[in-house]
Amino acid sequence: MTETPTIAAVREAAPAPRRRGRWIDHWEPEDERFWESTGKSVARRNLVFSILAENIAFSVWTLWSISAALLVAHYGFGFSAAQMFFLVAVPNFVGAVLRIPYTFAVPKFGGRNWTLVSGLLLLIPTVLLAVAVDNPGTPYWAFLLIAATAGFGGGNFASSMTNISFFYPDRRKGLALGLNAAGGNIGVALIQLGLPLLVGAGGLFGLVGASAAGVDLARAGWVWALLGLVAAVCAWLFMDNLSVSLAKFSEQIKVVRYRHTWVMSWLYIGTFGSFIGYSSAFPLLIQLQFPEVTASSYAFLGALVGSVARPFGGWLSDRLGGSRVTLWNFAAMAAGTVVVIVAVNVEVWPLFLGAFLIVFVTTGIGNGSTFRMIPMIFQKRALRMAPDGDREAALARGRTEAAAVIGLSSAVGAFGGFVMVATFGVLGLLNDGRVPASAIATAFMIFLAFYVTCAALTWWNYARRGSALAAVDI
Template identity: 50%
Template sequence: MSRRHWIDDWRPEDATFWEETGAKTARRNLIWSIFSEHLGFSVWLIWSVSSAFLVAQGFEFTPSQLFFLIALPNLIGSLLRVPYTLAVPKFGGRNWTMASAGLLLVPTLGFAYAVTQPSTPYWAFCLIAATAGLGGGNFASSMSNINFFYPSAKKGAALGLNAAGGNVGVALIQFLLPVIVGGAGIFGLVKASEGGIHLERAAFVYAGLAVLGVIAAYFFMDNLTDAKSSPKEQLSVVKSKQTWIMSFLYIGTFGSFIGYSAAMPLLIKLNFWVPEPAPLGTGIYFAYFAFLGALIGSATRPLGGWLADRWGGAKVTLGAFIGMVVFTLAVLWTLMQLTPNPDATPAIAFDNQSWFPVFLGFFMLVFASTGIGNGSTYKMIPAIFRREAELATTPGTAEREAALAGATKKSSAAVGIIGAVGAIGGFFIPIAFNSPWVTNPLDATKSAFIAFTIFYAICALVTFAVYLRPQRARVGELADVRI
């Protein structure tokens, strides 16, 4: 095996090494890691906005079927995050980035075929949508890889940037797909295609970008020899209660981000828009606004990492959950002002649209809070395992150095486990918005937001009780070092 792209000597905690060699190499790998993860997120969420166009392209699916279609990639993507994390130490970060980018050809080409065949059955759409989960796995392997490259003092910002670059793929696919496929212009400034909707165009664009991702990783990324570890060593983190506490919190932050991002186009369409009169219908056209939440959540993620580096991850995470409680209640209040529109009546859609700016504003604040929480929680993960290693060893000893190296490997493995559990929230949120036990779609949406508010309040209490309360046991000691 060629050693050209393998780095045997990597010491990011050595200030001299970092300034002379490490920073430049880490930055280069970070840039291309962001690119690959960005593509993964775009493919992962390609169904979130395309599902709203399937009916226009002639497929007769119910709202329930469409919500399940956008939820399915989130479920598969969350499950794939564990093996994707294990793949980085097994094959090398560069090598696995090439492989994971290449795998994106499966969901993109499958998508292109399905949407051009009017006879494609619903079960086939579900199967192809499930393969989009391959893009969701990219996040875990990318974050695990970048965690090895940066010193502990810079992990919050680096992981925040890496994650934000991926997360913004959600916003970009939701912004560009309607334009690429001819379903809408850009805020009405660019005219929609007169030749009808062609969803396959978006799939071919991202298939081409996936090939570019493989080539870029081949030429510009590296593998770290020190990142090697066995699956048994990595999976030892499942025995740590910290892994599961952080997984629970990450359901609240990232699960909300990805779930809301996936559901937002259909939420707007069902509550604020009807298709008559054609072509743009009455009310708020979902394609113009669907991307905004993901964009804001992505932009605030590095801010959350930066704030956590400065003030401590636990404090920032608590603040994020408090914000999510307050702003989710505000969104719920806005929905209470709407008139149910089960028959898709233009007059009702017209009346409801006056509340849309308020709804959108509060919802954007929810997204901003999820982004900050995503950044701060991922700062907490390496800090927790590093502090545990410090508490168990003596400064200046070989045992301490070995423990710190082991802590980095554990935190990288934990990133995958926590990311997998957290992403499951992205499956349940779209399902909750289409609760089968609630007849009216608007009532289902309200009940879902009530449940989410309660969950965020529990997350805030857990964050305070475990990491910030005055009477601390060992876990509490970790709060003293700005987790």
């Protein structure tokens, strides 16, 4: 009678074969021996180049957060405040929509292959920007369409996070996803700090003055087009596809039927939606509320502190539990928003900047904690529903469903960013195109009410004693 080999023996015998095109067919990150001998180094290499690609993509996505103000200040385009907010908002909307197909692209084509494609797509918005700004007759609707193509950079996040979630074991997902996301988020700070310096608009707290030769915004388009090409080449040369990430669309889309998918998406609107919405609007808010302050000198600070805080949120959640961190973080976010409202009403710049930076920090921590919760929730759910105690099949299903939820919730969160920026634009339309302090305060009061609902949902579903997942370390 032939003895059936154990799963562990099969794993040891299989040296991780590859198919053509940098495919890895054997991947067992939960196996400690495999992880230490092979998995860790491969995962780290893919994470590094995923961060690079996502960083460049985020920069392109938020290119218009700083470019819109420069068009008016240095190119003479007579756009109203409301028009500028919509110019900044539309990439968020398109990026949110694209995150849905980008989520399912990795299980269809492979993570390395799609990172290559998504990098090449960044050439479209950057080259179009470079061409359009050199034509003084470019109409507003054309700029609106060009800004919409920057949404390609927003879609990249969903595929990147979905991809990296397969490389790391559950015990390391919080920090890995936090680093991957933070590396991308920092792209917002880099574009808001680097673009004004690159194009000759000055910045860096006033230490660098504007160029005597004038502002050349087209230069930024060409530079980030080159960087998009670099991201694509690096993906081609250094990243891998995982066979375990492949899944049928029908296996992934069923997560839309789960209540936790939409609860976590709502929470992610509060964290990531706030981060990308505030990052996009911050330069214009400074320019409108405090015209004596050079917006390009300070705008990057918000995205920077929010990005740096993100891996800390994941790390903290790995130790304290994501639901606990998320709950207290929403409380802190609400408190910070109250101070922002006060600062807007009294028009005190240091108070406004300090309170806003605190809110940015909470967006980063919340981004890390919510994304740590998702894999834990769906792994535990899959184990509870496993037929006949088939643990390995349940864990595999949990990873696939968690990856799909990560992508879908990132899409919903990005849409929240669009809504936040558009709120300022709509309130501007109600004030003849202007966005006065009263309208800004009204917007933040709406956001404050939303954060209260996020805290309540977190407590009811995940932190409340007696809730279905209260005993689960999520």
